[in-house]
Amino acid sequence: MEKIRLGLIGLGLMGTPHARILKKVEECDLVAASDVDEKQKAVTEELGIKFYKNYEEMIGTENLRGVILAVPNHLHAPIGIACAQKGLHLFVEKPIAQSVSEADRLIEAAEQNKVRILVGHQRRFSSLVEKAREIVTGGELGRLVGVTITWALLKPGPYFEGLLSWRKEKGGGPILINLIHEIDNLRYICGEIEEVFALVSNKVRNFPVEDTASITLRFRNGALGTIFLSDCTPSLTSWEGTTGENPLLYHDFGNCYQFFGTDGSLLFPQMKRRYYSDPEKVGWNYPVTEQGYKMVREDPYIKEFSHFCRVVIGEEAPRTSGEDGRRTLEVTLAIQRSGETGQPIRL
Amino acid sequence: MGRVRLGLIGMGMIGKLHAETMSRMKDLEFVAASDVDAKHQKTAEELGTKFYQSYEEMISKEKLDGVVVAVPNELHLPIGSTCAKKGLHLLMEKPIAADLESADRLIQAAKENKVHLMVGHHRRHNPLIEELRNIVRGGKIGKLVGVTVLWSLYKPKDYFRGPFAWRAQPGGGPIRINLIHEIDNIRYICGDITRLYAEVSNEARKFAVEDTVSINLRLAGGAVANIFLTDTAPGNIGYEANTGENLFFYHSPENCYIYYGTEGVITFPKMKKFFYRDAAKAGWQFPLCEEGIKIDREDPYTRQIRNFCGVIQGSETPKIDGVDARKTLEVTLAIQKSGETGQPVVF
Numbered sequence: 254m255e256k257i258r259l260g261l262i263g264l265g266l267m268g269t270p271h272a273r274i275l276k277k278v279e280e281c282d283l284v285a286a287s288d289v290d291e292k293q294k295a296v297t298e299e300l301g302i303k304f305y306k307n308y309e310e311m312i313g314t315e316n317l318r319g320v321i322l323a324v325p326n327h328l329h330a331p332i333g334i335a336c337a338q339k340g341l342h343l344f345v346e347k348p349i350a351q352s353v354s355e356a357d358r359l360i361e362a363a364e365q366n367k368v369r370i371l372v373g374h375q376r377r378f379s380s381l382v383e384k385a386r387e388i389v390t391g392g393e394l395g396r397l398v399g400v401t402i403t404w405a406l407l408k409p410g411p412y413f414e415g416l417l418s419w420r421k422e423k424g425g426g427p428i429l430i431n432l433i434h435e436i437d438n439l440r441y442i443c444g445e446i447e448e449v450f451a452l453v454s455n456k457v458r459n460f461p462v463e464d465t466a467s468i469t470l471r472f473r474n475g476a477l478g479t480i481f482l483s484d485c486t487p488s489l490t491s492w493e494g495t496t497g498e499n500p501l502l503y504h505d506f507g508n509c510y511q512f513f514g515t516d517g518s519l520l521f522p523q524m525k526r527r528y529y530s531d532p533e534k535v536g537w538n539y540p541v542t543e544q545g546y547k548m549v550r551e552d553p554y555i556k557e558f559s560h561f562c563r564v565v566i567g568e569e570a571p572r573t574s575g576e577d578g579r580r581t582l583e584v585t586l587a588i589q590r591s592g593e594t595g596q597p598i599r600l
Numbered sequence: 601m602g603r604v605r606l607g608l609i610g611m612g613m614i615g616k617l618h619a620e621t622m623s624r625m626k627d628l629e630f631v632a633a634s635d636v637d638a639k640h641q642k643t644a645e646e647l648g649t650k651f652y653q654s655y656e657e658m659i660s661k662e663k664l665d666g667v668v669v670a671v672p673n674e675l676h677l678p679i680g681s682t683c684a685k686k687g688l689h690l691l692m693e694k695p696i697a698a699d700l701e702s703a704d705r706l707i708q709a710a711k712e713n714k715v716h717l718m719v720g721h722h723r724r725h726n727p728l729i730e731e732l733r734n735i736v737r738g739g740k741i742g743k744l745v746g747v748t749v750l751w752s753l754y755k756p757k758d759y760f761r762g763p764f765a766w767r768a769q770p771g772g773g774p775i776r777i778n779l780i781h782e783i784d785n786i787r788y789i790c791g792d793i794t795r796l797y798a799e800v801s802n803e804a805r806k807f808a809v810e811d812t813v814s815i816n817l818r819l820a821g822g823a824v825a826n827i828f829l830t831d832t833a834p835g836n837i838g839y840e841a842n843t844g845e846n847l848f849f850y851h852s853p854e855n856c857y858i859y860y861g862t863e864g865v866i867t868f869p870k871m872k873k874f875f876y877r878d879a880a881k882a883g884w885q886f887p888l889c890e891e892g893i894k895i896d897r898e899d900p901y902t903r904q905i906r907n908f909c910g911v912i913q914g915s916e917t918p919k920i921d922g923v924d925a926r927k928t929l930e931v932t933l934a935i936q937k938s939g940e941t942g943q944p945v946v947f
Contacts, residue, residue: 394833398804398812401828403748405860407876409883450797450944456822457745457862465745467816467824475803477814479828486745486860487876489888502884513752513812513833515804528834529754536756540850541836597797597942 256282257562260341261321262308262332264293267346267373268323274554275321276300280562287311308332312339319565321558322346330355333370334362342565344558346373348433349578353586356579363575371561371571372578374437378553378560379498381522384546385512386442393526394514397476400443401511402435405481405488413460426462427484428453428589434492435480436588437573437581443512445473446584448599453592457485468588496522498553524548604909607664607688608633609655609679611640614693614720615670621901622668623647628909634658655679659686665912668905669693670720677702680717681709691908693720695780695932696925703929707922716911718918719925721784725903728843728869731895732859733789741861741873744790747825748858749782752835753849760807773809774831775800775936781839782827783935784920784928789859792820793931795946800939804832815935843869845900871895 259281261272268288275283285303286296287310297304305311312320312335319342324332330350333343343363349372350356363370376382389397404427412420419425428451440446448471453463464485470478489495489505497504510521517528523545529535530542563569571577587598606628608619615635622630632650633640634657644651652658659667659682666689671679676697680690690710696719697703710717723729736744751774760768767773787793795818800810815827836852844851857868864875871893876882910916920928934945 396804398801398830398833399814399828401748401750401826403858405746405858405865406884407882409885412883448799450799450816452795452797452816452818452824454745454818454822454824457743465824467746467818467826469797469799469814469816471799471801475801477799477801477812477828479814479816479826481746481748481824481826481860483745483860485862486865487863487874487882487888488858488860488865489874490858491884493884503887505888511750511835513828513830513835515832516834518752518833518835527836535754535834536759537753537836537838537841537849538756540852541834595795595944597944 256280257318257565258316259283259319259321260311260315260317261286261323262311263322263324264288264296265323268321269293269296271321271323271554272296272300272302274552275558278555278558278562280559284317285311285315309335312336312341317341319344319561326351330359333359337362337366337368340366340368342368343370344373344561345370345578347437347578348429348582348585349575350582353579353583356575356582360575360579369564369571370575370578371564372573372575373557374434374573374578374581375553375557376434376438377441377572378556379496380548380551381496381524382438382442384524384548385510385519385521388519388526389442389512389514393517394512394519395516397443397474397512397514399477399479399513400439402439402478402480403509404431404435404491405483405486406491406494407487408484421460421462423461426464427482428463428466428592429585431484432466432480432482432588433581433585436585439470439478440577440581440584443472443474443476443478445580446470446478446600447473448597449584449588449591450597451588451592463592466588466592604628604912605631605663605665607631607658607662607667608670609658609667610670610693611635611637611643612670616643617901618668618670618905619643619647619649621899621905623649625902625905628905631664632658632662656682659683659688664688666691666908668908673698677706680706684709684713684715687713687715689716689908689912691718691720691904694784694925695776695929696922697929700926700930700933703922703926707926710922716918717922718908718911719920719922720904721781721920721925721928722900722904723781723785723839724788724919725900725907726843726845727895727898728871729785729788731871731893732866732868735866735893736789736859736861740864741859741866742863743861744819744821744823745860745862746823747786747790747860749786749825749827750856751778751782751827751829751838752833753831753838753841754834755831768807768809770808773811774829775810775813775932775939778831779813779827779829779935780928780932782829783931785839786817786819786825787928787931788920790819790821790823790825793817793947794820795944796931796934796938797944798935798938810939813935813939
């Protein structure tokens with residue numbers, strides 16, 4: 254297969270590691286990257302790719318097939334649309350856009366210009382999530398009745414300081430920044446969410462943004478979801494604190510999700526399925542049998558970018574399409590709104 | 601005052617447990633027991649206590665100080681009031697009554713006849729729960745941020761059959777029967793509930809009654825709590841199975857509650873505290889410390905009866921009186937209502 258020529262826009266917190274990873278992806282050739290900040294040129298020199306200060310110049314000059322968008326959320330739609338108009342396939346970092354209406358405009362532009370969108374919800378490429386999806390959708394748990402998610406940890410003081418003080422303000426908190434990942438995971442594993450409710454609190458940090466939330470979801474298949482979210486408690490019960498997929502954070506080997514079905518339950522990410530092995534001995538007075546799954550750890554980012562290359566050449570349909578990214582955003586924003594209004598929201 | 605003289609009304613599953621408990625206790629006199637079903641005479645004889653088929657005959661013939669009432673919910677008010685009129689102190693099994701109006705009338709009857717009314721939320725007498733309450737209220741995990749409660753115990757088919765077919769009907773499900781204990785625990789440990797929301801589902805069993813529930817609570821101090829409850833998934837997670845308090849349930853050493861504070865996290869019933877030892881190394885990139893908490897186990901049913909005797913003798917106050925138990929019932933019924941209407945309930 255001919256290497257796909259890609260460019261990257263935005264060499265910030267996400268873009269810089271993306272550039273490094275893209276250099277390791279066999280299917281693509283990262284030829285250039287752009288950033289409004291000239292300082293980021295150093296990264297491109299290190300990687301031996303061209304640097305542009307102006308992304309428009311980059312997409313006009315280089316003969317690219319696709320771009321990786323790792324710019325601030327409010328620029329996803331305008332830059333994405335400009336790239337689509339040049340016929341470039343789009344990898345858009347999550348969230349797809351800052352609002353549902355902007356997501357719609359981006360999706361429409363992609364359709365009109367016949368380019369495909371892959372939204373960067375990289376957890377869908379985690380082998381743990383892939384396995385959980387296979388177990389749940391494959392019926393190994395019987396009929397899914399519910400799922401519990403805990404995302405509880407302590408963000409350290411510096412997380413909110415200096416240039417990052419926007420994280421104290423509305424929209425900079427754990428619902429839009431962190432929970433969106435949990436929502437996308439749940440949609441991928443359990444199916445569509447059709448109703449949400451949230452109680453939110455900022456009583457610990459007293460910032461304008463929430464620090465804690467208690468959330469209920471109803472899935473279209475009838476299952477219920479319960480989420481506890483907090484960034485102000487000394488806990489490792491979170492995706493980050495249990496999966497080890499973020500090398501910057503400490504983790505041990507607990508569980509952050511538990512899936513419940515009529516025939517079994519699944520502890521995640523320990524990947525242990527519990528069920529009654531003897532049909533004569535089913536019920537709360539009997540022990541459960543526990544079964545493990547052998548897992549192979551793979552780098553989800555490399556898998557994701559390889560997949561993007563196959564999306565560009567039309568070999569695969571995007572695992573997280575624009576519509577999918579839009580829906581994940583819509584559900585997450587609805588949770589935020591429910592927290593504000595105190596009312597459940599049907600989607 | 602000599603040894604407290606107690607009688608028992610109702611010798612079903614829980615009544616029998618009370619009978620066995622009272623017959624073992626040296627500091628009281630278990631005078632007599634009654635049940636409409638004569639087959640229980642044998643148990644009474646084995647336990648060395650007199651048996652009556654009519655409770656009215658028992659309370660008029662025997663000189664009693666108090667009665668333990670373990671009859672079906674709708675009989676709590678009529679039987680409780682009759683006993684109160686005879687000047688007998690009451691230990692009513694939970695729930696206090698079938699509905700709030702009956703609870704009010706029973707509280708009134710006890711007040712008018714100057715007898716104590718105590719309610720059998722026995723978990724409040726478990727040393728594990730008492731310690732958890734002391735930890736939370738004593739600020740030992742800082743300010744309370746949130747609570748997660750999981751109850752996933754599989755009810756076997758027989759649970760719903762024959763004379764127990766009412767358990768498949770509205771009111772006979774896990775909210776009224778099982779969840780009420782969780783609500784009372786949360787109220788006892790954390791204080792009042794100010795707002796709640798519930799989603800219920802009966803999709804798995806398709807009975808008229810719910811099988812799965814997701815609940816969000818706001819607590820008076822500003823913390824939030826989640827409850828996920830299902831009686832149709834093999835999980836073996838739930839207070840009954842995890843504490844080993846009632847060995848009818850298969851004892852699995854798991855955690856069913858996690859209490860999250862700003863300075864620490866407590867798992868229950870393993871009673872492990874997690875925290876950051878060094879304030880300069882607090883946050884998601886650092887390891888957590890784990891510390892055990894020593895608890896002396898003691899049978900909660902025995903302690904409950906002992907408290908009842910102390911109340912009768914005037915040396916103790918009831919761990920849970922009628923007004924308190926009415927509040928637990930009120931919250932539980934509100935959860936049922938929220939599930940039906942799809943609306944939050946505010947207290």
